[in-house]
Amino acid sequence: MTTTSETVNGAAAPESGPVTGSATPAAAEPRTLTYSEAVREAMAQAMAADERVFLFGEDVGTYGGAFGVSGDLVHRFGTERVRDTPISELGIVGAAVGAGLAGMRPIVEIQFSDFTAQAMDQIANQAAKIHFMLGGAATVPMVLRAPGGSGTGAAAQHSQSLEAWFAHVPGLKVVMPSTAADAKGLLLSAIDDPNPVIVLEHKLLYKQSGPVPEEPVRVPLGETAVRRTGGDVTIVATGVMVSRALEAAERLAADGVSASVLDPRTLRPLDDQTIVDSVAATGRALLVQEAPKTGGFMSEIAARIVESPAFGRLQAPVSRLCGLDVPIPYAPQLEQAAVPQVDDIVAKAGELVRRW
Amino acid sequence: MTLTTEAGRAKHALTTMWTIRRFEEAVDDMFARGLMHGTMHLSIGQEAVPTGACMALSEGDYITSTHRGHGHCIAKGAKLDAMMAELLAKETGYCRGRGGSMHIADVATGNLGANGIVAGGVPIAAGAGLAVRMRGGSQVVVSFFGDGAVNEGAWHEGVNLAAIWDLPVVFVCENNRYGMSMSVDRAFNVDTLAERARGYGIPGVTVDGNDPQAVHDVVAEAVQRARSGGGPSFVEALTYRWKGHSKSDKNLYRTREEIESWRERDPIAAFEAVVTGGGAAGSASSEVPTLSESDVEECRTLARDRVREAIRTATAAPDADAATLTDAVYAPAGESIAGGTRG
Numbered sequence: 001m002t003t004t005s006e007t008v009n010g011a012a013a014p015e016s017g018p019v020t021g022s023a024t025p026a027a028a029e030p031r032t033l034t035y036s037e038a039v040r041e042a043m044a045q046a047m048a049a050d051e052r053v054f055l056f057g058e059d060v061g062t063y064g065g066a067f068g069v070s071g072d073l074v075h076r077f078g079t080e081r082v083r084d085t086p087i088s089e090l091g092i093v094g095a096a097v098g099a100g101l102a103g104m105r106p107i108v109e110i111q112f113s114d115f116t117a118q119a120m121d122q123i124a125n126q127a128a129k130i131h132f133m134l135g136g137a138a139t140v141p142m143v144l145r146a147p148g149g150s151g152t153g154a155a156a157q158h159s160q161s162l163e164a165w166f167a168h169v170p171g172l173k174v175v176m177p178s179t180a181a182d183a184k185g186l187l188l189s190a191i192d193d194p195n196p197v198i199v200l201e202h203k204l205l206y207k208q209s210g211p212v213p214e215e216p217v218r219v220p221l222g223e224t225a226v227r228r229t230g231g232d233v234t235i236v237a238t239g240v241m242v243s244r245a246l247e248a249a250e251r252l253a254a255d256g257v258s259a260s261v262l263d264p265r266t267l268r269p270l271d272d273q274t275i276v277d278s279v280a281a282t283g284r285a286l287l288v289q290e291a292p293k294t295g296g297f298m299s300e301i302a303a304r305i306v307e308s309p310a311f312g313r314l315q316a317p318v319s320r321l322c323g324l325d326v327p328i329p330y331a332p333q334l335e336q337a338a339v340p341q342v343d344d345i346v347a348k349a350g351e352l353v354r355r356w
Numbered sequence: 357m358t359l360t361t362e363a364g365r366a367k368h369a370l371t372t373m374w375t376i377r378r379f380e381e382a383v384d385d386m387f388a389r390g391l392m393h394g395t396m397h398l399s400i401g402q403e404a405v406p407t408g409a410c411m412a413l414s415e416g417d418y419i420t421s422t423h424r425g426h427g428h429c430i431a432k433g434a435k436l437d438a439m440m441a442e443l444l445a446k447e448t449g450y451c452r453g454r455g456g457s458m459h460i461a462d463v464a465t466g467n468l469g470a471n472g473i474v475a476g477g478v479p480i481a482a483g484a485g486l487a488v489r490m491r492g493g494s495q496v497v498v499s500f501f502g503d504g505a506v507n508e509g510a511w512h513e514g515v516n517l518a519a520i521w522d523l524p525v526v527f528v529c530e531n532n533r534y535g536m537s538m539s540v541d542r543a544f545n546v547d548t549l550a551e552r553a554r555g556y557g558i559p560g561v562t563v564d565g566n567d568p569q570a571v572h573d574v575v576a577e578a579v580q581r582a583r584s585g586g587g588p589s590f591v592e593a594l595t596y597r598w599k600g601h602s603k604s605d606k607n608l609y610r611t612r613e614e615i616e617s618w619r620e621r622d623p624i625a626a627f628e629a630v631v632t633g634g635g636a637a638g639s640a641s642s643e644v645p646t647l648s649e650s651d652v653e654e655c656r657t658l659a660r661d662r663v664r665e666a667i668r669t670a671t672a673a674p675d676a677d678a679a680t681l682t683d684a685v686y687a688p689a690g691e692s693i694a695g696g697t698r699g
Contacts, residue, residue, distance in 0.1 A: 054490065080490060081490075085517070086516065086517070086520065088513045088516065088517065090479065090509055090510050090513050091479045091482065091510070091512075091513025091514050091516065091517045092479075092513075092517070093479075094476075094478070094479020094480050094482065094483060094510060094513070094514060095479050095480075095482045095483035095486055095514070095517055096483060097479070097480050097483055098420075098468070098479065098480035098481060098482060098483020098484040098485070098486070098487065099483040099484065099486050099487040099490075100483070101468050101480065101483070101484060101487075102418065102468070102483070102484040102487035102488065103487055103491070104486075104487045104490060104491075106483075121473055121476060121510065122476075122479065122480075122510075125472075125473050125476065126471075126473070126476055126480065130469065131684060131685070131686070131687050132454055132684050132685050133451060133454055133455040133459040133469075134450070134451050134454070134455060134459060134461045134463075134469060135449070135450065135451035135452035135453070135454045135455060135684060136452070136683070136684035136687070137450065137451070137461060137462075137463055138461060138463045138468070138469070139687045170685050171685055171686065173686070192689070193689065194687040194688070194689065194690070195686050195687055
């Protein structure tokens with residue numbers, strides 16, 4: 001019942017070499033949902049299938065979630081299983097750890113991923129380490145969902161991309177869905193997983209629509225999606241950067257530059273083989289992330305590439321295009337300048353191909 | 357339930373306290389002789405709290421513990437050889453040598469684990485209570501912590517969640533007067549830590565933590581309240597650690613006289629006096645002693661022998677194996693260990 005999602009988000013449908021790894025029913029119009037509806041549907045299906053699954057967090061009940069993701073779930077599952085909490089991130093993440101240890105399957109929503117800083121002890125010192133510290137004698141099955149990313153004018157404490165914080169901690173799994181189908185399929189896999197899984201959703205994607213299977217189709221953790229194939233350069237992107245990379249690839253194609261676009265989807269576990277294979281074929285790698293450059297996850301991917309046999313096939317330096325090393329600013333023109341835009345990806349990828 | 361006038365319970369309480377004492381002394385000794393590495397936090401002088409509290413629990417009830425957690429583990433029924441093996445870095449230890457003293461857990465007996473982070477177990481206890489509540493179960497969670505934890509944010513958040521959701525949790529504070537070197541007199545602006553309970557709308561009571569009967573009485577009442585849906589409670593047990601915080605402690609922050617005055621209030625000696633009819637000052641003594649001198653000696657011997665046997669067994673066990681070091685970072689798909697069972 002497991003399949004790989006190969007859908008592409010938003011308007012950026014691939015023209016050259018769309019990849020369809022798994023069988024796609026050629027029948028009627030596929031049903032579309034927004035990314036946030038897809039997240040909600042995953043939670044609803046998981047709760048309907050397993051009494052141990054429940055959602056709790058700030059304003060997830062009647063309010064429907066700060067970004068409307070939980071929506072009407074409280075009316076469908078009641079206030080016990082869709083549980084409003086006080087503003088108490090450390091407490092509620094700790095309660096998720098305890099509930100998971102004691103046999104439940106909690107999903108915690110943290111309203112903005114920035115607020116995980118309040119809960120970091122329970123995430124990094126407790127959830128991540130308990131299974132190991134106890135020599136494998138207990139598990140902490142829990143999912144922490146949190147929206148990240150800039151582009152909403154919410155400034156420095158509500159706009160960060162913190163995936164590298166979590167990916168640095170052994171014991172956590174880290175997921176970054178970039179399409180509606182993946183938002184559902186990866187979340188279902190995260191709920192199934194016996195380990196703590198951090199799911200970083202992106203605010204700008206919540207209202208984007210895409211085809212989403214009605215059935216609870218799992219997207220396995222640890223499989224990089226090839227969103228587009230091209231021979232000149234491999235663009236690796238995460239989160240909202242995936243759709244920007246696809247749009248950039250369209251424009252590059254018009255200029256005669258053919259780009260592959262890869263979306264790791266999960267940072268831990270990371271399917272680096274698919275990335276390395278692609279770079280070995282194209283000889284060039286452009287790694288795009290919204291997070292600040294220094295110590296970011298694309299640095300890890302760069303290292304994996306240069307440590308691999310793809311090193312011998314490189315025709316250009318492995319290159320990163322990242323957010324600036326600044327807190328996310330408020331003014332729209334400043335905010336835009338702080339993170340990669342489509343123009344930046346086109347320019348950087350074009351330069352890599354033409355100069356080398 | 358009286359621990360002092362019924363021979364079986366008196367023996368159980370006394371043997372448990374002596375087992376904790378002998379275990380900690382053995383660990384202290386092995387450390388001094390270089391046979392054990394890492395760091396340790398000993399609970400000598402505090403044995404009455406876990407003993408009195410855990411005797412109020414039933415099978416299936418949970419506890420969360422602390423960095424000073426050997427006593428909780430023993431009182432909840434852990435296997436001494438697996439504990440000792442863990443401290444000796446053996447593959448047969450509770451954590452296969454991955455956790456050491458600060459991370460011993462025994463999920464089978466409901467011990468959700470010691471914790472190296474002060475107050476780390478408090479919200480976890482609330483979460484375990486939430487799981488019980490959502491399953492419609494009747495278990496209770498006892499969360500042990502020290503006075504230091506009561507100033508941590510995690511403590512406040514965990515207690516508040518348990519309070520607003522009426523969760524079946526009993527918060528048991530072992531107030532041993534110091535958070536490492538910081539005295540409670542300097543760390544709090546309240547007369548008793550139990551006053552904090554009022555801020556969360558839950559019952560709070562302060563008891564003599566060196567009297568297992570006193571601890572037992574208030575914890576049993578709190579457990580009963582929690583089990584019958586009456587929500588959480590806070591118990592502050594006043595006690596004292598005889599040894600330093602950890603290996604590095606030179607006791608610069610307290611006087612020899614202070615330590616000596618608490619040693620004179622030895623919870624084990626006081627309990628022995630009561631159950632043998634000697635009657636410690638202020639305690640009720642019965643006409644007919646609950647235990648004879650030879651009963652007491654039997655408890656002491658049993659505790660000593662158990663600890664010796666644990667050391668023997670643990671010492672002979674294979675060392676933790678680096679070949680499998682990365683195995684348990686993640687649980688394999690499909691594996692979920694919960695509710696005291698594996699797989």
